[in-house]
Amino acid sequence: MRIGLLTEGGYPYVSGEAGLWCDRLVRGLGQHEFDVYALSHSERQEDEGWVPLPPQVSRVRTAPLWDAGDDGVAHGRRVRRRFAEYYGELAAALCATTPGTSAGTAAGAVEDASEGASALEADRFANALYGLAELARDEGGLPGALRSDTAVRALERACRAPGAHPSAREARVPDLLAVAARLERALRPLSLDWYEADGLGAVDLCHAASGGTASLAGLLARHFCDVPLLVTEYGVRLRTHYLTEPDSSPAIRSLLAAFQGRLAAETYRRAAVITPGNAHARRWQERCGADRAKLRTVYPGMDASAFAEAGESPQGADPHTLVWVGRVEPAKDLVSLLHAFAEIRKKEPGARLRIVGSPGGPEGAAYHAHCKGLAAQLFPDEADGPHAVGRNPVSFEETGGPELPSRADAYACGALVVLSSVVEGFPAGLVEAMFCGRATVSTDVGAVVEVIGGTGLVVPPRNPRALAEACVALLRDPERRERLGAAARARALELFTVEQNVASFHAIYLDILARTPLRRVLLDDTGEPLPFAVPAEAHVPGRWIDPTARVVARGGPGWVTDAPVRATKPLSATEGAR
Template sequence: MRIGLLTEGGYPYVSGEAGLWCDRLVRGLEQHEFDVYALSRSERQEAEGWTPLPPQVSGVRTGSLWDTDDDGVGHGRRARRRFAECYGELAAALCTTAPEDPSGTSAKASGRAPEGEPDTVSEGRSALVADRFANALYGLAELARDKGGLPAALRSETAVRALERACRAPGAHRSAREARVPDLLAVAARLERALRPLSLDWYEDDGLGAVDLCHATSGGTAALPGLLARHFYDVPLLVTEYGVRLRTHYLTEPDAPPAIRALLAAFHGRLAAETYRCAAVITPGNLHARRWQERCGADRAKLRTVYPGMDATPFAETGESPECADPHTLVWVGGVEPTKDLVSLLHAFAEIRKAEPGARLRIVGAPTGLEGAAYLAHCKGLASQLFPDEADGPHAVGRNPVSFEETGGPELPSRAEAYGAAALVVLSSVVEGFPYGLVEAMLCGRATVSTDVGAVVEAIGGTGLVVPPRNPRALAEACVALLRDPERRARLGAAARARALELFTVEQNVAAFHGIYLEMLSRAPARRVILGDNGEPLPFAVPAEAHVPGRWTDSTARVVARGGPGWATDAPVRATSPASPAFPAFPASATEGAR
């Protein structure tokens, strides 16, 4: 099977998002062939180079999202007119109020549609806007393919004037109407960067047109090449989101002018909806991400939760020896930044010290950026105020029961050592996606106390205690309860390790995606021709296939013969139970149970 792996700011670059799990996925599926299509985010990322690539990566093609050099492509009058029409439609789709009416109230909410009945007015307007956006997007893609690129056109005065007309048109929402010229220039520049994949030379017969399926490792811009491969060649698209890109956009740049935020939010929202509509399968990394995707229009029938795979080997020794060095020690491990809410943790620890005077807290982690460094300094100052000079004792760290450390030193050479040195692991975040650090603690067999944010409850199940965020008293009470009950800590730690080994390992992740790949290709076989040494198609190089619409186990499905080339893989197809989340049970033959 030939897979086009689409990444943005990650694999195969050394630094970036999703690099580690992509590398594990590619290495775990050595029976398949991978073509990597990578979008870089900065010059520094490109300068740092790539990770070592396994032999199953047959090629890597890269594109830049940061370089602003002119491509030198000039357009004639017809092409400029065609661009103005398509971009104008795209801008109009971003400025149009949908699915609500211009007053901001849907028909159902305003009483015009009866309760319990579908709001056909809002749904119809939403569908029209979605179609308008999709038609404009693919129109720009076809123009870019015909003319060799659009970067200069997307940064041109024509684009800015199209945005201005759309913002001033009747029916535009209030934030768009308030946009000024600097706002329009900023939006046009951001849209040019987001639409830069339209101008890449990836959409040819020897590029994405030759793969069996596209796997986008995130939503947003990374999925755009997959949408175009589906549009031009009908290549099936798989979208994986361990952090929903639309949610990330909402959380960034909160101080930007309202017009910029509204227009960019509309673009990313429309792009996410189109991606979910076109994807054959969508794999969120947790239920928290799944709810976001459903809210953005993803069809539940397409959603398969696939947890991120983590390498359990570094934590095996600690997990198999659950006894801790100090039964009075709590540890926090992670990147230091305001969303981790170490201030609440320090106030909670002050309450813990009143109940357990021998308790100590080890905060292990490095600051994230300049904001993280300032926050770390603030937390150190707070710790010195809450715990002034205390007499040295068997449980003190220097003259303070709170220590700030980093891994890599003589006392804590690794994260596993940090978890192993504590009786209890604490997470105090107010914002969290999938809690990787918490899963590491579970692999080490440690009991945990966490705040109820993101996918925390989903990750730990019933193997730890969960308290509301920003509640130091509740956090302190939960920690004291476990510090005073070593048997309960041991039971929770053992259950946590068993759960992590069952759900969150690399092997589980790779097996799930292997099954999804097979299922997707069985439903939409790619028409790929294999050529011989003389350049002529090889007859019978790829076996003919039968395509069964709907579920293969559906007794009412009709078999439709599909001659010509399909796909081939060295891996045998194994039947699984109907309850398997990876792919449905296959009958003994492709035509069994069909009429």
């Protein structure tokens, strides 16, 4: 099977977010062939290069989201009129009472997405989106048009039209310019040349590794080439929008949430299968319009081998040490953890807390310094220096040194692992602790309860007293800690390994292909179709098909199946083959 893997800011870039699970998936499915279509987030990301690619990756094509460039195309009056018509319809669909605009909150967004949004507005958005896609294909792209005054004026007319949402009517010129710029970036796949017979039209299945812009490329491949679409989301884009846009004006939040909600609803409607990474993401998808019959939860696959030694010998941990492992940032709420530990010390004076992790960015560095200062204030008389390891009961450390060379060693040094986050998607660090056979105390956020499944204690977020009481209960009961740790390890090995992730996607690929009509037809020398010419063995490595036979793809010219382009390095900045 030939898979078109669609990514945004992820695989195959070295610094790509969520690229690790894609790499494990590709390497685990060596029987399939992968074409990677990657959207990059920054010039730095492109300069850092790609991870080593396995031989089953036949081709990599990339496109930047950070710099559209100037196409230098001056469209005629007819094209400008068609563009204004389609873009105006898309803007009108966003300004109506749409997903994400009813209350300016995530709760209001999903309520609108599931109940308030009419089928008429959904069709209006879809027709406008595909109209723009067809115009871009006819004219060689629309990057200039999407950044033009025509786009801003169309957006302004939609915001001022009768029946527009109140938040949209409040949009001012700076808001309109900001929204137009963000929409141009989100709609950049419209102008790519990926949707031809020798591009995504040649794959058997498109697998979008995230929603949003990556899934838009899959929608266009389905629209132009009838390629079935599989969408995997470990974090729903509409939810991410509310977590990352709190300081924007109400008009900007409203319009961008409307776009994300409409795009998600159209993606879910057209996708053959949707695979949320956990029940938390699944609930968001359902409230945004996803059909339950299409949803199949596939947990992220994690490498358990690195934690095998710690998991098989959990008795060597310090029975009085609590461990926190992760990236230091405000969402992890280490402030509440430190206050909870102050309560723990009153009941268990010998307890110690080891905070293991590095700050994430400038905000994380400032938060890291703040937490160190707070620890010095809470425990002023218990060390010669404010952060002396072994003296102060709270230590701030990083992995990679002689004492903690790896994350597995960090988990292994304590008897109890704590997670104090106020925002969390899929808690990968918690799964790592479970692989190590450690009992855990966690806050009830994201998919924590689903992951723990009764093998650890869960408390409300931002509640230091509850966190302290749960930790003290386990510190005083070593037998219970041991039982919970053993159960946690068994659960993690059953549900969250790379092997189960790869096996699940392999089965889904075969299921989608089995339910998809054949799109390519083999022709004989006279130009007549060859019946039964593409058996199941055609996807097994080797020459099962006559290499001289012509293959005709719907909507494009002929191509030869056994003549893939191969090279040892990328052919250019935008397209490469391996």
